Amino acid sequence: MKRAHSAVVLVGALLVLVPAAADAGPYAPYRHFVSRPDLRxxxxxxxxxxxxxxxxxxxxxxxxxxxxxxxxxxxxxxxxxxxxxxxxxxxxxxxxxxxxxxxxxxxxxxxxxxxxxxxxxxxxxxxxxxxxxxxxxxxxxxxxxxxxxxxxxxxxxxxxxxxxxxxxxxxxxxxxxxxxxxxxxxxxxxxxxxxxxxxxxxxxxxxxxxxxxxxxxxxxxxxxxxxxxxxxxxxxxxxxxxxxxxxxxxxxxxxxxxxxxxxxxxxxxxxxxxxxxxxxxxxxxxxxxxxxxxxxxxxxxxxxxxxxxxxxxxxxxxxxxxxxxxxxxxxxxxxxxxxxxxxxxxxxxxxxxxxxxxxxxxxxxxxxxxxxxxxxPWIGRPHSKPTIAVEGDTLYVSWNGATEVRSWQLLGGADKKKLRPLLAVPKTGFEAAIPLPADVPWVAVRALDRLGRSLARSAPVGRA
The missing domain is CATH 2.120.10.30 (TolB, C-terminal domain)
Structure with a gap:
């Protein structure tokens, strides 16, 4: 089934609207990730x-x-x-x-x-x-x-x-x-x-x-x-x-x-x-x-x-x-x-x-x-940063190739340069879906290791 909506996706410094799709036509069905629609x-x-x-x-x-x-x-x-x-x-x-x-x-x-x-x-x-x-x-x-x-x-x-x-x-x-x-x-x-x-x-x-x-x-x-x-x-x-x-x-x-x-x-x-x-x-x-x-x-x-x-x-x-x-x-x-x-x-x-x-x-x-x-065994430490996408009241985050992430920390605030921690969710798969508070105009995500130390932070995204 094709999804009918689109997502605001930040990959690097490029903000684009990408239609979501999961039907591979004549080819094998593929995984769809809101934060990384380029990966199939x-x-x-x-x-x-x-x-x-x-x-x-x-x-x-x-x-x-x-x-x-x-x-x-x-x-x-x-x-x-x-x-x-x-x-x-x-x-x-x-x-x-x-x-x-x-x-x-x-x-x-x-x-x-x-x-x-x-x-x-x-x-x-x-x-x-x-x-x-x-x-x-x-x-x-x-x-x-x-x-x-x-x-x-x-x-x-x-x-x-x-x-x-x-x-x-x-x-x-x-x-x-x-x-x-x-x-x-x-x-x-x-x-x-x-x-x-x-x-x-x-x-x-x-x-x-x-x-x-x-x-x-x-x-x-x-x-x-x-x-x-x-x-x-x-x-x-x-x-x-x-x-x-x-x-x-x-x-x-x-x-x-x-x-x-x-x-x-x-x-x-x-x-x-x-x-x-x-x-x-x-x-x-x-x-x-x-x-x-x-x-x-x-x-x-x-x-x-x-x-x-x-x-x-x-x-x-x-x-x-x-x-x-x-x-x-x-x-x-x-x-x-x-x-x-x-x-x-x-x-x-x-x-x-x-x-x-x-x-x-x-x-x-x-x-x-x-x-x-x-x-x-493998330890992956990507040179890239976590990628996030906001879709409605949900933020999606992933970090392709990172093996040491244990949880995602949501950051938010009125000023994109002064974001504060709001909540954390465990990493349970390639992509996490995080519900967003209604009154937070700017959001970002920090990747944390098993000791709660910061590994990397995504760029901030403004909510449409």
């Missing part, structure tokens, strides 16, 4: 919520059939903490990482609509200011699958690279390790020359003019010995790559596996391969497309590199079953729980160590997705 994130439905869900925030990046795509942080009730809208194509791999000793937000964004700007990786600080953009070297183009900052302040980046193999155009798997500060390429690897096209399960296009995506790299992981683990979706294989020579040290899965795979291990079209601190290897097993199993799953494997055997430790599936034909990830949390982003399916699920569902949510509807989903 998809609605979130909590399917399972328990007190055993882990602390921290959820990080997703909705895209495709959304009114707006972009980085989105949620709390355990599905309430918006931060939304940074871009276009419907959105961004991918939105997460918290560490750069030069500080927590930062990172993501990948593709080419601009006019193709004038190539895809790039972004690093933002906790005030949501840009730290730097990162691009691969040697004139190559990065892609959506991986941007991982290492403890050495280097970045691992997957690359899109077309080459000619005999009479075919082939999209090979490639990656670089780049020094973020200088842009110097420290390591570069290309699949052609190490992995034959015959290892692929992807069907060769009948049209010889079409590019053959035989490898499809989607993960780069630094292993415990400093070498690399690489996941190739279209060969159903994890490769261990020698950091010094680029040689393939072993293959796990696929047509040329060096390991004996135990019962239930076989995976297909996988994403997000990670080596865990206990030595296990985790991945998101898409099993499609084409469909190989009844449903996608998160998989934990015990890999014995000495005896070349692999066994299943745990497997996590959604109820009811979900099949993600692309994208997806599984993150092992510090407390032993696992968070699964279902990729092509707009769901996020947290499981206990033995598979009990502790949290499950859906964002948007069919046609909306997020490449990955994560959980992290």
């Amino acid at each position: 994130p998809p609605r979130v439905k909590m399917l399972v919520r328990t007190r055993y869900a882990s602390p921290g925030f959820l990080f997703i990046a909705p895209k495709k059939k959304v009114e707006q795509g972009g980085p989105l942080i949620l709390d355990n009730r599905g309430r918006v903490i931060l939304f940074m809208p871009v276009d419907r194509r959105g961004v991918t791999d939105f997460r918290v990482q560490h750069y030069r000793g500080k927590r930062v937000l990172t993501w990948w964004r593709g080419k601009s609509a006019d193709n004038k700007r190539l895809g790039r990786y972004s690093i933002y600080d906790n005030s949501y200011r840009l730290v730097t953009y990162v691009r691969p070297g040697h004139g190559l183009s990065g892609d959506m699958h991986e941007f991982k900052i290492t403890p050495r302040n280097t970045a691992l980046m997957t690359l899109s690279h077309r080459v000619r193999v005999k009479t075919r155009n082939v999209l090979e798997g490639a990656f670089q390790e780049v020094d973020i500060r200088t842009g110097r390429v420290l390591f570069e690897w290309h699949s052609v020359g190490h992995v034959q096209l015959t290892e692929s399960y992807y069907h060769l296009p009948r049209n010889p003019d079409k590019t053959y995506d035989y490898f499809h790299i989607n993960t780069i992981e630094v292993d415990r010995d400093g070498n690399f683990l690489v996941s190739a979706r279209n060969t159903h294989t994890i490769y261990k790559i020698n950091r010094k020579t680029g040689a393939v040290m072993w293959r796990l899965g696929g047509k040329r596996s060096d390991f004996e795979l135990g019962k239930g291990v076989t995976f297909a079209w996988q994403h997000d391969v990670r080596r865990q601190s206990d030595g296990t290897v985790t991945l998101f097993d898409n099993e499609a497309a084409p469909k190989m199993r009844k449903q996608s799953r998160g998989l934990v494997m015990r890999v014995d590199e000495r005896h070349k055997t692999v066994t299943v430790v745990h497997s996590f599936v959604h109820t009811p079953p979900l099949v993600a034909v692309d994208q997806g990830n599984m993150q092992k949390l510090a407390n032993g729980n696992y968070l699964v982003g279902w990729g092509h399916q707009p769901y996020v699920t947290e499981f206990g160590p033995h598979g009990k569902t502790l949290l499950d949510l859906r964002f948007g509807r069919s046609g909306v997705d997020s490449y990955r989903a994560y959980r992290f």
Whole structure:
């Protein structure tokens, strides 16, 4: 339903009349905020919520059939903490990482609509200011699958690279390790020359003019010995790559596996391969497309590199079953729980160590997705100020990205330069609605932390 009224909104120093709307037409229904009508994130439905869900925030990046795509942080009730809208194509791999000793937000964004700007990786600080953009070297183009900052302040980046193999155009798997500060390429690897096209399960296009995506790299992981683990979706294989020579040290899965795979291990079209601190290897097993199993799953494997055997430790599936034909990830949390982003399916699920569902949510509807989903602790201190809007006898306030606000203090008075505290209300969501006294011509709001200290104050607004 569309709302018929308008609101007086102050964003920065601009006072505008904005018609309120919450109907996204052919796209997923979105949240409407009176104080920030420019933000239109998809609605979130909590399917399972328990007190055993882990602390921290959820990080997703909705895209495709959304009114707006972009980085989105949620709390355990599905309430918006931060939304940074871009276009419907959105961004991918939105997460918290560490750069030069500080927590930062990172993501990948593709080419601009006019193709004038190539895809790039972004690093933002906790005030949501840009730290730097990162691009691969040697004139190559990065892609959506991986941007991982290492403890050495280097970045691992997957690359899109077309080459000619005999009479075919082939999209090979490639990656670089780049020094973020200088842009110097420290390591570069290309699949052609190490992995034959015959290892692929992807069907060769009948049209010889079409590019053959035989490898499809989607993960780069630094292993415990400093070498690399690489996941190739279209060969159903994890490769261990020698950091010094680029040689393939072993293959796990696929047509040329060096390991004996135990019962239930076989995976297909996988994403997000990670080596865990206990030595296990985790991945998101898409099993499609084409469909190989009844449903996608998160998989934990015990890999014995000495005896070349692999066994299943745990497997996590959604109820009811979900099949993600692309994208997806599984993150092992510090407390032993696992968070699964279902990729092509707009769901996020947290499981206990033995598979009990502790949290499950859906964002948007069919046609909306997020490449990955994560959980992290995060302290956001925006460089902007709280935003307020007055609608009739109600004031609406929000502060996009602020995580330390515990209450809102209403200020009011006859002189906008001499406002006094009137009342305080607890912060219970992205936006608060505060009833206004009848005889107060000027109002503003102060954000307070858990000790009642002032964090920031909005600009004053005169009541119409």
